[in-house]
Amino acid sequence: xxxxxxxxxxxxxWREDFEExxxxxxxxxxxxxxxxxxxxxxxxxxxxxxxxxxxVDSTTDRVVGTATLLIEHKFTRGxxxxxxxxxxxxxxxxxxxxxxxxxxxxxxDRAQSRYGCYKVTLHCTEENAPFYAxxxxxxxxxxxxHYFG
Amino acid sequence: xxxxxxxxxxxxxWREDFEExxxxxxxxxxxxxxxxxxxxxxxxxxxxxxxxxxxVDSTTDRVVGTATLLIEHKFTRGxxxxxxxxxxxxxxxxxxxxxxxxxxxxxxDRAQSRYGCYKVTLHCTEENAPFYAxxxxxxxxxxxxHYFG
Numbered sequence: 702x703x704x705x706x707x708x709x710x711x712x713x714x715w716r717e718d719f720e721e722x723x724x725x726x727x728x729x730x731x732x733x734x735x736x737x738x739x740x741x742x743x744x745x746x747x748x749x750x751x752x753x754x755x756x757v758d759s760t761t762d763r764v765v766g767t768a769t770l771l772i773e774h775k776f777t778r779g780x781x782x783x784x785x786x787x788x789x790x791x792x793x794x795x796x797x798x799x800x801x802x803x804x805x806x807x808x809x810d811r812a813q814s815r816y817g818c819y820k821v822t823l824h825c826t827e828e829n830a831p832f833y834a835x836x837x838x839x840x841x842x843x844x845x846x847h848y849f850g
Numbered sequence: 851x852x853x854x855x856x857x858x859x860x861x862x863x864w865r866e867d868f869e870e871x872x873x874x875x876x877x878x879x880x881x882x883x884x885x886x887x888x889x890x891x892x893x894x895x896x897x898x899x900x901x902x903x904x905x906v907d908s909t910t911d912r913v914v915g916t917a918t919l920l921i922e923h924k925f926t927r928g929x930x931x932x933x934x935x936x937x938x939x940x941x942x943x944x945x946x947x948x949x950x951x952x953x954x955x956x957x958x959d960r961a962q963s964r965y966g967c968y969k970v971t972l973h974c975t976e977e978n979a980p981f982y983a984x985x986x987x988x989x990x991x992x993x994x995x996h997y998f999g
Contacts, residue, residue, distance in 0.1 A: 720925075727926050727927070730926070730927045730930065731928055732925075732929040736928070736929050737925070737929060739929075740923060740929040743923055747896070747899070747923075749892075750896070750899060751923075773920050774889060774892055774893060774896075774900075775889075775936070775937070776868060776869075776878075776881075776886075776889060776937070777876050777877065777878050777879070778876070778877055778878065779879025779880055780879075780881040780885050780886060780888075780889040781879065785922075785934065787922065787924070788924065788925070812998075813998045819997065819998055820996060820998065821995070821996050822973065822993055822995040822996075823993070823994050823995075824971065824973075824991045824992070824993055824994075826991050827991070827992060830992050830994060833994045834994070837996050839994065839995060839996065841993045841995035842976070842993040843973065843974055843975070843989060843992070844971060844972070844989070845971065845972050845974060845979060845982045845987035845989060845990060846969055846970070846972075846987060846988060846990035847958065847970050847986050847987045848969045849961075849962045849967065849968055849969065849970075850968070
């Protein structure tokens with residue numbers, strides 16, 4: 702059974718799962734355990750800004766999916782909050798089980814109910830746009846990016 | 851003469867300038883002075899996450915442009931930082947003076963040098979894409995959005 706919950710920083714073993722999982726999405730690089738724990742703490746201390754969900758397979762106790770909501774505290778919209786969905790990934794062996802949808806739906810729900818966001822946005826590839834469209838997101842604009850170095 | 855500097859929370863009058871300016875970009879709503887000051891403090895206390903620049907006309911001491919960098923502290927890329935450029939706006943009476951370019955260039959520079967970002971991304975309309983392309987950003991993907999309520 703797969704359960705979606707908040708990332709728990711108690712389980713050190715999850716760090717490796719998490720890195721392995723994120724590597725399926727992008728370059729993860731290799732952070733030292735110290736750097737990783739520091740980042741953990743930073744995000745934990747900034748719970749007004751970060752919400753990371755994980756999908757955990759209870760039979761193996763492994764993290765098989767994750768998605769993050771970054772909450773931006775704006776001056777616009779009466780000093781409103783805008784949510785940014787980031788780093789959505791499901792383990793290759795666990796796709797086609799709607800885990801991605803569950804994670805994104807859970808973030809959309811919490812963006813509104815817990816953080817009072819007036820909107821949620823995300824960037825994706827053309828290929829992934831229909832997945833998000835099914836979840837109620839609409840095409841809005843262009844993503845521009847610059848990579849340093 | 852127009853000078854670009856960090857937003858200073860000392861000048862209460864800037865709140866009105868700022869709201870008037872942001873209203874040229876999006877819905878600003880009407881935050882009470884208390885709400886506004888609270889948001890100010892939140893962003894000031896979270897200087898690892900927010901950098902807001904303002905362009906101030908020194909002859910009138912009015913804010914005529916602004917742009918914000920939201921710094922996301924990721925687990926990916928060896929626990930790297932990703933910059934998000936948000937709320938770029940120049941007062942209608944001060945356009946065609948390259949203030950927008952200066953603000954965005956200053957944010958790109960600080961994203962790399964101060965925050966060690968490995969990338970900077972932003973969302974824009976099709977019409978604004980060439981402006982950002984000139985500043986070195988490339989088209990990357992689609993922006994999807996959901997507005998609540």
